[in-house]
Amino acid sequence: MSLKDTSPAAPAAARKGASTKPRPPKKPRAPRRKAAPLSEALPGPEAEAPAPTEGISAKFAPDPKAAAARDYVMPDLGALAVNLLKAAGMGQKAARQLMQSDDSSDASHTLHDLERVGRALMEVAGSYIRNPARIFEAQAALWEGYMSLAGSMTRRFLLGEEVPPVAQPGRSDKRFRDPDWQENIVFDLMKQSYLLTSKWLTDRVKQAEGVDPHTREKADFYVRQMTNAMSPSNFLFTNPEILRATLASNGENLVAGMEHLLEDIERGHGHIQIQQTDMSAFRLGENIATTPGKVIYQNGLMQLIQYEPTTEKVHKRPLVIFPPWINKYYILDLTPEKSLIKWCLDKGYTVFVASWVNPDARLALKTFEDYMIEGVYAALNAVEQATGETEVNAVGYCIGGTLLACSLAHMAARKDTRIKSATFLVTQVDFTEAGELKVFIDEEQISDIEKQMHQKGGYLKGSTMASTFNMLRSNDLIWNYVVNNYLLGREPMPFDILYWNADATRLPSAMHVGYLRECYLENKLAEGRMILGGEELHLDKVKVPVYLQSSREDHISPYNSVYKATKLFGGPVRFICAGSGHIAGVINPPAAGKYNHWLNDDLPPTPDEWFAGATDHKGSWWPDWETWLAEKSGPMVAARKPGSGKLKVLEDAPGSYVLVKSED
The missing domain is CATH 3.40.50.1820 (Alpha/Beta hydrolase fold, catalytic domain)
Incomplete structure (x- = not known):
């Protein structure tokens, strides 16, 4: 199929592919930092914005003195209860919109995806079922890791010793940057337990016998997606930064976060379209793509x-x-x-x-x-x-x-x-x-x-391909923004590479x-x-x-x-x-x-x-x-x-x- 060259009037025709449906006005959000060119980027088609706490409104940040000491302040219990109920109601509304939006074809493809995941994981599980000795070896490896962690924490808690971590995140893993992940023994225990377990699961996939390479690659990818989703950094009561923000703001951060979630579902026409940057901060030909x-x-x-x-x-x-x-x-x-x-x-x-x-x-x-x-x-x-x-x-x-x-x-x-x-x-x-x-x-x-x-x-x-690329770096390009936008209730910063990344084709x-x-x-x-x-x-x-x-x-x-x-x-x-x-x-x-x-x-x-x-x-x-x-x-x-x-x-x-x- 071939199209003839278009006339200079073609730009108007080209725009026919764009949506003309008017959007309702957005609710006011916290003040945004003025857009500026930023130079830091992650390796990939996607890029990482600066840390969520930089340049963001302090509305949902803890009191500076409390933050400096990393105190968990006592909230106004009445205001906290009201905001938690409000956030829960908005969360239920978001869940209803997501369930109502799925048409039969989307549901069918989702079912096929789940079937593929199940088959790949069952192939790995079958490798161990066929060789029970490998199951005992795997259990022993996990038990050994947990016992080492228990001993380390006991020495630290009872004897006050400085002990090296049994498990620690990689250099590029930014989920556990808050000092409490290292200095608070409760959060450190949760972090190391998670890292031990997630590594154990991925090792089981890599060491499974009799699994063809492509199935192993798929199972490894699926397991990493699941372990990334279950990280303690992604939940209110197991992330020290979210917990401090919630206590300091009486839960207003969660209300703002649910507002962001509802807006993202509306923007995604019934699907969550996470906003990784302030999309209103850039104009092509004005402050981006400006070379004459x-x-x-x-x-x-x-x-x-x-x-x-x-x-x-x-x-x-x-x-x-x-x-x-x-x-x-x-x-x-x-x-x-x-x-x-x-x-x-x-x-x-x-x-x-x-x-x-x-x-x-x-x-x-x-x-x-x-x-x-x-x-x-x-x-x-x-x-x-x-x-x-x-x-x-x-x-x-x-x-x-x-x-x-x-x-x-x-x-x-x-x-x-x-x-x-x-x-x-x-x-x-x-x-x-x-x-x-x-x-x-x-x-x-x-x-x-x-x-x-x-x-x-x-x-x-365009959203399908964007989601695929985001999944390749899900900690940086999905869960990072779930925490920042929905749990901390903050706005993402203006970032030119992320604007380009979200401008899908x-x-x-x-x-x-x-x-x-x-x-x-x-x-x-x-x-x-x-x-x-x-x-x-x-x-x-x-x-x-x-x-x-x-x-x-x-x-x-x-x-x-x-x-x-x-x-x-x-x-x-x-x-x-x-x-x-x-x-x-x-x-x-x-x-x-x-x-x-x-x-x-x-x-x-x-x-x-x-x-x-x-x-x-x-x-x-x-x-x-x-x-x-x-x-x-x-x-x-x-x-x-x-x-x-x-x-x-x-x-x-x-x-x-x-x-x-x-x-x-």
Whole structure:
């Protein structure tokens, strides 16, 4: 299926996918901190906001003197009782709305999900049932841990000894930051008991015998989700910070939290849509995605933005960027300080970026091949018309990089040499070790997703993909906000990366199912069996220089998975690994002075061998990439203004396609 190029009036048509239903006015909340660019981000498609207590209204915070001493103040019992009853009533109302909202298809998919969970866990349980001796070993291991903890606590309580913890959270685990988790023996006992038990459960999955690897991965994921949900940090009476706030405010924090919950259910049209940041704090083109540019081309799948030059001279070869369409392009242009786009402009490049449409049912039959033809090929044609240049350098990010790799293999088969170098940001082309997302990939689950998309109009809802990514980091992206928003009754802070993360996109069913089956499930691209546009794709026919960027803590495109591409492309390859994860590892401007990166000119057989010979460099990897890119970008020429070529300006950046929201 193919759509003809639209006229400049198309932005209005593009907005038809957005909801026009007016929303009722929101109730006033506690004062918000003024929005400001923030630079801290978690590794992943998602990011972590600053600690919930920073910059938030002190309405529900304990008295400063009491907080300093971590006292549990005596509340006004009458006011506390009233607020607890009020919060309980609002909680019941929320529960009724959630139960009433589920239609038959949602209930059916939920039932299928529960069945999958049950089957995976029963496979693990069956491993132990078939070998009773392993059950006794497992029980002994748990009992030994509990006895060690009991002895430790006894020495601490009766003898006043300072004893090392039997179990402690990982360095990145932020659930137990409150000092009372260490200093108060009751909360410390709850914390260590929980950590012992949760580790014991995950160890049972890892050590189960006779379980196939995919089932083990699923069971491990499900057990971690359950143990994360049951953490004592998620409950009123077992979290010292929540308990202090409740006593100090006479339970007003819980009333405010239930108000937030009801608002989130209303926003999610009957489902909980947790607010991770203040969504009203940002406006595209005003305080986010602000780099000046113009839309100079558009079709049914994308708008092509050409940015205003910031230097008098630019490299002859333009730079064309293909971001992922699972999220919106402006992760590359959050603020001037974080913008990879602006940084490239300041280095003297003519930058083009594809802004993908937020598809609805009208684009349900769009395929991965359509994204290649109407995305990559259309962009190359448009760049030639806009600048007169037939040679470009290209960048692909995540699935945008997978598309770029497919396009390069297709172009190699057609003897098309317009792309002279390719940069891949956290991109997989071999999916045999594709990270935690593979938990959701098997024929049964893909068929279920396909059926679900068909029932919902031919596309995957943006909220579905957002929920999937949030589950990969559930402590940081789900339970952290359950505690902050619903139990502490606080507002989340304005945070640009979380705003982008919540600005979800839909996915056409034909493209999404084809991508999951051919790449994740069957690995056809890496094995030379994928066919697009009438050509069998062979990555070893791609001879252009390739720059492979990976991130050390990436759980979506693991660095060891990205490294596999070093053995697949047929031309010279430079591989680097950045610190942090899928987002922060990429969006790491040099001025921030954050993280580090590893370099090694050799490409040994395995990523472990590569790391063994790599050198550690402080700060961003961007300068290394720019040095590599400059050598392949040609001489300096006069800067090009958008609209100065054969293509005229359609509208200002960030364009209208990116403004379409997924009002599921």
